[in-house]
Amino acid sequence: MRVLRLGAAVSLPVRPRALAAAAGCALVAVAVALHTVGSGDYPMSIAEVLRTVTGGGTPAQDFVVNQLRLPRAVAALLVGAALGLSGAVFQSLVRNPLGSPDLLGFTQGSAAGALAVVVTGGGSLALAGGAVAGGLLTGALIYVLAWRQGVQGQRLVLVGIGVSAVLTGVNGYLLTRGQLMDAARAVLWLTGSLDGRGWTDLLPLLAATAVLAPLVLVGCGRALRMMEMGDDTAYGLGIPVERVRLALLAAAVLLAAFAAATAGPVAFVALTAPQLAGRLTAAPGPNLLPAACMGAALTATADWAAQRLLPGHQLPVGVVTGALGGAYLIWLLAAQRGKGRI
Secondary structure (H helix, E strand, O other), X not given: OEEEEOOOOOEEEEOHHHHHHHHHHHHHHHHHHHHHHHOXXXXXXXXXXXXXXXXXXXXXXXXXXXXXXXXXXXXXXXXXXXXXXXXXXXXXXXXXXXXXXXXXXXXXXXXXXXXXXXHOOXXXXXXXXXXXXXXXXXXXXXXXXXXXXXEXXXXXXXXXXXXXXXXXXXXXXXXXXXXXXXXXXXXXXXXXXXXXXXXXXXXXXXXXXHHHHHHHHHHOHXXXXXXXXOHHHHHHOOOOHHHHHHHHHHHHHHHHHHHHHHHOOOOOHHHHHHHHHHHHHOOOOOOHHHHHHHHHHHHHHHHHHHHXXXXXXXXXXXXXXXXXXXXXXXXXXXXXXXXXXX
16 A cells, blocks of 8 residues: 655555556446447447547537537436445445445435425426435434434444335325326436436536545545544544544535436445445455446446437436346345355
């Protein structure tokens, strides 16, 4: 392990294999995104796509790439990176491979906020705001319910699962209260969809990621690694555990909520990306940067598959990630049981 100096007061441990894994996942994500942009009813090579992005394409290519396809591809990358980073933080904090926004209730909270907006007849911008507000309120509720002279990982998981079950029922009720067209729009959003995303839809997530990712990776990354050794050890090393935990939980909830606001609750990316990144790096710790890059690669690949699996029809990206992630969850549970951990 090497130490990268970012200034007089900031240093960042660097593992060459982890950096290589992150770079590899990032290259795969970008390559898949470019291929997706160039494929379809108006096919283009990757060279033509790159030329168009840099302003050298024809007017038709400029419209197809920059207005129709590129915003969706960038949305897939941002949503995947945000979910991968959020999942890595959650799994590290609760010290459980099953810890993710999907299973702990935060995604259901975002869905509840969005559905509340749908029932009241709000538009797309209000729906995104409702998703973020719902995620934050759910995060605050779970934190308060799990608090007992501090927040312990096992208790956080149990409380999150309970809140998730309650919110699932609430979301089903909210769907029945909406108008038919609004309910149909909400159901599509609940599956996780990138269809029709424009540049304005990406701005909130882009701004949130630009602020929160450096906070998690640089500002709290070292403290998170220390906390994985136990609260007592972290306290002994001078880490303000509860303050750092609260900051990391808030950042992870916000990342998941803004991702849900952009594309709906895309299932299982936050669960699988940190696990797969850890297998690539073969290194202890949260593997935050590889998890973010892995999440981007998974979501970009799933979006490509969603557009190509059924000729003439496009699947929501959440259907693909849900099918693959569900299979991975079953395998993970079987592996944990084989090791005697559950």
